[in-house]
Amino acid sequence: MPGLEDLYREIILDHYRSPRNRGELPTPPAVVAQGHNPLCGDEITVYLQVDGDTVSDVKVGGQGCSISQSSASMMSQAIKGHSLDEVRALVKRFKGMMSIEDADGDGDEPAGDVSLGDLEALQGVVKFPVRIKCATLAWNTLLEALDQPA
């Protein structure tokens, strides 16, 4: 079994202890989506403020384990100020890191120059398959928010 140091990297614990972009945004103009992990009861709420083609602000609410909450925190940092195309590409890249194939699998390379940055720290989650759902909860909720009519 892989060691826990692969899972609980320092940067993950830092985001867990001090989550970034916590809070709410007024809806409208922001859109909001809620995600649940029925397995463990974790909840994530994602507020997105989209101006034109850009995610100008993002806030995250909810409660859950260190992996779900740190993933949400890092995600919020990574997408803020980026274009919708870049955000969707980032979701794809993150899910790829979690060994989740894109359902529409068109093989297109992600558009734009998106970097996983701190999110690379979550790649150890793949070695703990039960926790992949924790790491991807925020991202699936983000996808739902992106699909909301503004």
Add this chain to the structure above:
Amino acid sequence: MTVDVTTPTAPVFDTAAVKAQFPLLRRTIDGAPLHYLDSANTSQKPRCVIDAMTRFTETSYAPINRSAYRLAAEATDAYEAARANVARFVNARHPDEIVFTKNATEALNIVAQAWGRANLGPGDVVVLTHMEHHANVVPWHIIAAERGIELRWIPLTEDGRLDLTTLPQLLDGAKVLSFAAMSNVLGTLNPVTELCAAAHDVGALAVVDACQYVPHNVTDLQAWGADFAAFSSHKMCGPSGIGALWGRAELLDATPPFLGGGNMISDVRLDGFTPAPVPAKFEAGTPPISQAIGFGAAVDFMSALGMDAVRAHEVEITEYALTTLQDRYGDDITIHGPTDMADRGGVLSFAFRDLHPHDVSQVLDQHNVCIRAGHHCAKPLMRLLGAAATARASFYIYNDRDDVDALADALAGASDIFGL
């Protein structure tokens, strides 16, 4: 409030000898032994249950209730003998009061949906408690939405017991009281006989979710005075895929069928059907036959241990766990539910420092300590506790003090990782 459970002083059995009968518990992971503390979820299986199912499958397996050859008769006899075993184990009046179901969930659905659909209408009241498993909540939600039924909830005290001070008002005009004999989250043992009597005083049906109770205590359904009770095989050393609905014979007779199909009919015509007598009326389709044989073997195994001794063992091990965890971690650990063994069983839900239960479970798994982390299919209760989830260790006949010590030691590791 009186609880019907005795806390016997019967000699506790030899746990090492019991544990040796469970092949899975000999398994090691990463070269170290397993500490299986998730039996409230599902229990492990002893060799005698595995062998009984294998022997039956290899020598006597055939359809039941429908073929004329000797092998089929033999299989039918074995299936019915298992029913009689289970009936004796819970002191039912007659084997035919035991309906084999898929699990306790299906049993409760039969009550809510088959009995409920025939007997409940707009404005009728069903009383549940705030500590119910989803299996005793959602079936009632379904029928409540369909029929315009009012659901009322018995609240809990601070220490996780039923708060019965408003019971008369809650039961006023009620048609059903349905409650867990033991909470799967808090371990609380509820006063079953008292609650059944209170239901009957107002003419309400008394339904007992006995899923967490039957595997751990002497069960006397007749003494409870209940109308229906549900329990499962897989939590008491038997296979999954089979459970039981017990009902008073006259109630089962008066309840319409739940699932329709083969085996549950006396006659089928173009213009309708006549259901078979109980219990076949509620056993549509080919049932889990080998599993029934395993269920029967499991109750024989439990009876041989003695349910008084099982309860005594669990009191001893749970008391040791409560003392060990509180001595070692003090205010850093919060145990949900009563801490007095007089009215609690071997289920121990806890919060550890500020750690999320999922993270606690992950770290414990590194030490081969298997616990449940989550909402335990009791989200209304979780909301009351103000927690999205709890960590839960649960004890059974094969657990010993080593398992408790491993749990306590592994928790220290969780503190280290999260720097608490």
